[in-house]
Amino acid sequence: MVNSGRAPFNIFARIGSARPVKYHDHTEDRREVEAIPLLTDPDDCLTVANACLEKDILYGSARACFGNGLVTATANVWKDQRKLLNPKFNLNYLHSFLDVFNKQAKILVKEFECHIDKGEFDHGSLIRQNEMKTICQERMQKKIFPSDVSPHPENSPPLPAIKEKCGKGKTIEINPPIPHVAFVVLYLARSRTDTCCRPKGLISTDVPSLRHIIKKRKADHLNKLITGDVDEGENFKPFLDVLFELKKTVGDDVMTDKLIRDQVTTLIMAGHDTVSHVLQLTLILIGSYSGVQDKIYAELQQVFENSDRDVDKDDLTKLIYLEAVLKESMRLYSIVPIVSRHLHQDVRLKHYTLRRGHSCVLNLVSVHRHPMWGPDAEEFKPERWLNPNTLPSNPNAFIAFSLGKRNCIGRTYSMISMKTTLAHILRKYSINADHKKMQLKLECLMKPFAGHHIIIERRKK
Numbered sequence: 001m002v003n004s005g006r007a008p009f010n011i012f013a014r015i016g017s018a019r020p021v022k023y024h025d026h027t028e029d030r031r032e033v034e035a036i037p038l039l040t041d042p043d044d045c046l047t048v049a050n051a052c053l054e055k056d057i058l059y060g061s062a063r064a065c066f067g068n069g070l071v072t073a074t075a076n077v078w079k080d081q082r083k084l085l086n087p088k089f090n091l092n093y094l095h096s097f098l099d100v101f102n103k104q105a106k107i108l109v110k111e112f113e114c115h116i117d118k119g120e121f122d123h124g125s126l127i128r129q130n131e132m133k134t135i136c137q138e139r140m141q142k143k144i145f146p147s148d149v150s151p152h153p154e155n156s157p158p159l160p161a162i163k164e165k166c167g168k169g170k171t172i173e174i175n176p177p178i179p180h181v182a183f184v185v186l187y188l189a190r191s192r193t194d195t196c197c198r199p200k201g202l203i204s205t206d207v208p209s210l211r212h213i214i215k216k217r218k219a220d221h222l223n224k225l226i227t228g229d230v231d232e233g234e235n236f237k238p239f240l241d242v243l244f245e246l247k248k249t250v251g252d253d254v255m256t257d258k259l260i261r262d263q264v265t266t267l268i269m270a271g272h273d274t275v276s277h278v279l280q281l282t283l284i285l286i287g288s289y290s291g292v293q294d295k296i297y298a299e300l301q302q303v304f305e306n307s308d309r310d311v312d313k314d315d316l317t318k319l320i321y322l323e324a325v326l327k328e329s330m331r332l333y334s335i336v337p338i339v340s341r342h343l344h345q346d347v348r349l350k351h352y353t354l355r356r357g358h359s360c361v362l363n364l365v366s367v368h369r370h371p372m373w374g375p376d377a378e379e380f381k382p383e384r385w386l387n388p389n390t391l392p393s394n395p396n397a398f399i400a401f402s403l404g405k406r407n408c409i410g411r412t413y414s415m416i417s418m419k420t421t422l423a424h425i426l427r428k429y430s431i432n433a434d435h436k437k438m439q440l441k442l443e444c445l446m447k448p449f450a451g452h453h454i455i456i457e458r459r460k461k
């Protein structure tokens with residue numbers, strides 16, 4: 001067992017003009033110091049995550065975009081919404097998405113085809129477009145932007161504009177190895193000024209096409225109710241339908257049309273951008289470590305026996321090494337580098353008491369490179385996930401999906417979707433890349449911006 005010991009470094013930083021938080025150091029004469037806490041101790045992170053459910057000022061601009069969607073909802077709205085939505089992310093229900101995941105993965109494999117033996121290409125943009133379509137199909141029934149309801153052609157949803165605005169003025173470039181403490185401080189310094197200065201909402205949940213689609217789906221749904229044509233089982237059901245069903249159960253006051261729009265926008269943005277960046281980074285890592293790639297391929301051969309058939313739910317449990325690779329990729333590159341909470345009450349941690357009224361950052365990047373991961377914490381070693389003895393004993397050492405009550409609702413969805421996509425790509429192609437050349441930048445997420453292209457070859461059967 002890797003010794004988790006005492007977590008050595010929660011950090012308290014003084015950052016530009018950001019308002020510092022007061023804290024009590026239990027060990028040093030109960031002195032009161034003012035600084036921003038960047039928590040790197042997983043136990044302390046969990047304490048804050050569960051004690052303080054309110055998001056802080058860092059989410060200001062996102063809140064303007066996503067309103068009371070789960071990510072940015074105020075704590076009192078969040079509690080009811082999360083309770084309603086939790087059952088809709090259970091494993092049985094998510095398995096019903098496998099058809100969509102398989103179909104989209106096969107489309108992606110085809111799109112990769114024209115890059116065979118043609119040198120480096122930007123796989124990230126292909127994956128992102130594909131993931132956008134995946135989440136829109138399964139969330140919103142068939143096509144989110146069908147030509148009859150939208151001014152946008154199906155191939156160009158209004159995503160780029162959204163992203164451009166979201167990222168504007170908020171980009172910080174960093175090169176690996178990630179100086180994880182300094183980088184979070186830098187990020188905070190920048191994003192705080194940004195959020196404080198940014199006057200208006202950036203994405204409007206009033207995107208006209210989205211309004212239109214929701215209106216149309218609402219009418220379809222009412223029709224179904226009238227005709228009695230309603231599927232009550234665990235079969236695949238687009239998310240919009242799920243929301244309309246909830247509306248029927250809990251009433252218009254709890255699930256308003258605006259809230260449905262906020263939830264849908266949130267799930268699309270939170271769902272496609274994260275998954276696609278993890279896939280992009282993971283393929284770069286796989287292409288950089290030929291030993292890892294060989295082991296994945298051997299596992300795929302064992303499970304699929306040379307066939308290019310669809311992935312089913314039994315296969316998912318057998319793809320153990322592939323899952324280890326995904327987790328290791330997310331550990332080393334936490335695409336959501338930090339989350340942050342408003343301290344509405346004093347919070348007693350192991351060695352400090354944080355004073356109410358300010359912000360506290362949970363530093364996911366540093367938790368993932370904490371000494372409890374052992375001397376090889378900075379290395380890419382999927383094997384560590386195969387044996388509990390080579391993992392930290394602390395259950396909150398891996399928090400790529402955040403932790404506590406307000407953790408990521410899409411965790412299981414992501415793992416199913418990413419394993420399915422990789423199982424299709426890696427049966428068809430071998431990947432070549434060099435992660436050492438990769439440069440990362442911070443917008444809302446941490447993402448590669450240079451040196452991240454890959455080369456593919458068709459696998460010979």
Ligand code: HEM
Pocket residue numbers: 070071072082266267270271272274275278330335336338339340399400401402405406407408409410411413414
């Ligand atoms: C590998 C992919 C993903 C990663 C690494 C990830 C990571 C995270 C993290 C770190 C948070 C906490 C954010 C915060 O507190 O500010 C979060 C929250 C959330 N995620 Fe994900 N996510 C992923 C995929 C998804 C997917 C696919 C969906 C939807 C289908 C989704 C929906 C959400 C929602 C709705 C929340 C807010 C939960 C709440 O506050 O109750 N995520 N995610």
